[in-house]
């Protein structure tokens with residue numbers, strides 16, 4: 183991914199997405215344009231069903247648009263084949279989910295190593311990197327714990343470590359604090375903020391929580407499939 | 416394509432270990448049936464093959480197939496004895512044994528159900544022709560008397576054939592003076608007595624077969640030709656090994672086919688069980704599948720992970736089933752060989768080939784049961800999976 187500061191990291195043009203149900207198409211995103219610069223922390227807000235997750239999935243390359251272009255680092259990911267897209271995600275996107283989505287049968291360490299299985303790293307290099315990143319999220323001493331032995335906040339930290347471990351430029355987070363209490367949520371947001379500030383990551387985060395949104399540098403509102411206003415934070 | 420680690424597959428089986436074990440046990444049962452049937456078939460074959468000796472030739476009436484259907488007259492037997500190429504024993508005797516073979520009906524121990532037992536009239540030379548047969552208990556019958564010896568399986572499996580007991584058949588009382596240890600050959604399922612005494616008692620004037628030892632292995636062709644070229648004789652010669660292999664073929668094949676058919680029918684149940692287990696696993700882990708795919712694992716990696724689980728389940732079932740089947744090797748059983756109409760005792764024999772076939776059968780069940788669920792898992796769309804969370 184190129185990081186030319188002049189052009190945005192994410193450049194979305196004329197993006198539409200509809201879901202087919204029977205013979206009618208339900209439009210969710212309508213001719214949407216959006217730019218995100220590298221190193222931005224963007225919060226995506228809007229009422230339930232407005233298409234936030236849909237937009238995030240399109241940016242993350244796990245769904246295909248009905249029309250329009252999604253250029254990320256100069257690559258139109260809408261044009262990639264399924265296999266190319268899988269490799270692209272592995273190299274460029276980190277995922278953080280509302281319910282953490284850790285693999286319950288793997289330890290924290292192994293969960294974090296998972297994305298590295300798709301790289302050419304040796305098992306020793308993988309283990310080292312995962313340990314390092316677990317340290318970064320403050321869980322060096324929990325590497326051998328399984329998800330069910332960790333609190334929600336700790337699980338989300340492991341998930342963030344997993345999103346971080348292959349060093350992607352873009353991290354997408356769908357309601358990362360949605361399942362956490364306020365204090366723990368604050369900690370997670372602080373951690374995400376740190377990734378942007380200290381590591382130069384770009385984060386697009388969907389959230390319902392205005393307080394969470396306030397932590398982001400930029401707020402994007404989605405209403406019935408269109409971006410209604412943008413507030414610089 | 417980069418795949419998911421084996422540890423992931425193993426741990427998924429381990430976390431639902433009760434389901435895993437139950438599913439594997441279903442498959443184990445089928446493998447057990449499959450393996451024991453093959454072992455049975457192999458055991459029958461091994462027993463009858465052990466019955467034949469490499470240099471022995473058996474001569475029967477043309478087309479007789481089994482000994483009890485055969486008849487060799489006294490003069491024919493005399494002609495055979497004059498053929499060249501027959502070995503002599505240490506005492507200078509021509510190694511030929513004229514043997515009447517008849518079936519008698521005896522009650523089995525335990526059930527009391529009657530079954531056919533082969534009675535063979537033989538001689539001292541007849542004993543020499545079968546070096547695998549030794550006296551286990553007591554002594555050999557004396558020529559010219561109404562003494563008999565019983566094969567170990569007969570002595571153990573039938574009433575009234577114990578050492579020192581008197582058995583009544585063919586209008587005479589026969590004293591059991593010995594028990595044979597025939598080295599798990601077919602002779603363990605026979606009763607032996609003096610050939611001439613048997614002829615008299617059964618009021619026969621022809622033997623059933625003539626068994627001889629070749630001086631050297633090439634001699635067989637001469638004997639075969641000599642018999643063939645004399646149409647008055649109407650006899651045929653077979654290497655003893657070949658003869659006994661033929662005796663076992665129909666029964667061994669029948670058991671193998673019946674057993675395999677049975678195992679295949681049972682396997683439908685086990686395959687459906689595996690399929691249900693794997694579909695449940697896919698349903699329970701839909702969000703996980705979406706996560707893996709989002710992280711960059713391909714559809715193929717998901718397919719292989721689930722197929723791998725099913726294959727490991729099957730492998731576990733295969734190993735358990737084989738373990739059960741291998742315990743059967745300690746069991747002696749007997750059945751009626753419908754080619755000879757006589758009871759034949761044998762053991763289950765587990766060979767590497769049977770173990771391999773059983774494992775292959777297990778893995779085939781794993782593939783059939785696991786493929787559709789794994790395919791389904793691989794076909795899921797990422798966004799759909801994640802919405803299921």
Ligand SMILES: Nc1ncnc2c1ncn2[C@@H]1O[C@H](COP(=O)(O)OP(=O)(O)OP(=O)(O)O)[C@@H](O)[C@H]1O
Pocket residue numbers: 201202203208210228229230231232233234235236237799
């Ligand atoms: N696979 C699908 N098939 C049909 N409709 C879908 C599908 N996925 C999403 N939708 C519809 O698209 C619309 C937007 O869904 P989306 O999940 O993006 O909303 P959201 O803004 O994330 O909502 P929430 O805040 O509740 O998570 C909804 O009306 C939803 O019902």
Ligand SMILES: [Mg+2]
Pocket residue numbers: 234235236356388
């Ligand atoms: Mg959503």
